[in-house]
Amino acid sequence: MHTYRLAFIGFGNVGQGLAQILLERSEQLKIQFGVQFQVVAISDFVKGSLYDPEGLDLEELLKAVQKTGHLKAVTAPHMGWDAIQTITESNADLIAEMSYTDLNTGEPAVTHIRQALNLKKHVVTINKGPIALAFPELNRLAADNGVSLGIEGTVMSGTPTLRLGQDVLVSAGITCIQGLLNGTTNYILTQMEAGASYAEALSDAQANGYAEADPTGDVEGYDAAGKVVILANLLMGASLTMNDVDRTGMSHLTPEDIQAASSAGEHWKLVGSITHENGSMKAQVRPQRLPKTHPLANIGGAINAVTYTTELLGDVTLIGPGAGRLETGYALLSDMLAIHKS
């Protein structure tokens, strides 16, 4: 039985999802994989920070945060540590980076991850910013320090998009990747096909928790572009940055556009794609009219999907959730189990 000591940087929805999974499945993880994950620290800028080298009580933490929205009623031997202090001074050997995403600077997560790796602590993260902006550097840093950097949850939450690509499909020769990488926009487009206007569909998505108050990151394609960069760099040997993605959002699509496609038996989708032609890479995010026979055409709702075109298998498509508390928490668990297996 191997025990990892885990520090959570951030305790929002995803952190709480991971905590719930670890709480409910600790026995099963011991039996099935011979592993135990003990959460020793949580550091959240807003909700509060706790560190107990002997392990925190996840049930108590979840109850507190669900009841009060913060951790201030819980006590621990050390309290109030910020992220860097938690990473540096705690006895954690595995850091779950779940602070907020910034697709312009990647901060503060880049600094968190760099610090952890330099201290030879494994990192798992669902944070797109640092991975879209600094993956090559951070991955090299992990290798140099003999630890792992798990990033499954940065694309399509727990749907094993990156693992399927990296562990298996790269050997089939990936020549092209196309994906519905943003559930919010796919939900909006599906609602518009059912007759809603863009404004109605957006407000419906917001009411259902799929879209944020400021939907720019989703509807203008920035979120999908970040994922395109990650897919290209991890699975197709590229060294792209956000600026290399030719990005067009979908907020300009009108009910008439949608209707015209439907009449022609086609579906508008916001497609992120990477094509590899004669040694040069073309990365795009843009709305596309897909014929019904396209593997991504019929996927409706807040679902994500990716089609890998390969030399030996032709098209392989993976469809699954792209968000959600447990779904994204599971992405971290799957990375943690991969670290344990290696």
Next chain:
Amino acid sequence: MHTYRLAFIGFGNVGQGLAQILLERSEQLKIQFGVQFQVVAISDFVKGSLYDPEGLDLEELLKAVQKTGHLKAVTAPHMGWDAIQTITESNADLIAEMSYTDLNTGEPAVTHIRQALNLKKHVVTINKGPIALAFPELNRLAADNGVSLGIEGTVMSGTPTLRLGQDVLVSAGITCIQGLLNGTTNYILTQMEAGASYAEALSDAQANGYAEADPTGDVEGYDAAGKVVILANLLMGASLTMNDVDRTGMSHLTPEDIQAASSAGEHWKLVGSITHENGSMKAQVRPQRLPKTHPLANIGGAINAVTYTTELLGDVTLIGPGAGRLETGYALLSDMLAIHKS
């Protein structure tokens, strides 16, 4: 650089596909994975058998078989060895079992695999018969002898169905599996939706090489049932045999049945499924009318797909080829690379 010495048992379409992949990709495999696969023996009941402990010339073999349909014009230090002699007396440390499939006895492949594992040789196979009938025994034998038994190609050819399930999704808690596991029947049903009768669609499938002269194994669901057994035993901890699968074929479906479903916005699919309810397992193959929103409903043509329902991710669907020379050859390569990595 590690070199595996490989023996092919069977040199039909799949063996030739694997040979072609190894021939075309040997440099890339060295560079990308630090591995070399040297084919030292081929034993085919009909086409002839050759063994050279120093390695055979794949290019010469492929040319010969493509020109004459057999290997009799090629010479090697040892010729005419049967499968068992090849497994036993050659210096191969990795056996690719690609002889014909028998879903009643699993023979002669069960004997081939058992012999290889007992001699501490790794085995990779695309042969459903032995795996549907004897996987638990053979898997234990592999473990006892410290070698691997790779079976990716027994379900959905090179589409990484088993690897995705076993390496990743089992940790999300697989509660149900549903699949379009037979490309021939999916092709026939797609043609019938386009207006063909069953007889026309079958003869079209035969003309395109999707269906055999005797289509019973496909259209009566035996092939899908074998795959259901493999999925249940590998991914859901069952110990099923072929007789445990409640099997109904699709040859009785009429154009009127198809039309009635279409009018209701539904699609007939031959679905293989395993559900896990209160500790008891229900395994079925039967034609089902799926609503358009079902992840398997819109998949047309000779394509395979599987939906894994999981506790933590909900539905995850994988779509890809279920047959083909290079596609199935790649299944073996992916198992060989997995052996190399472990």
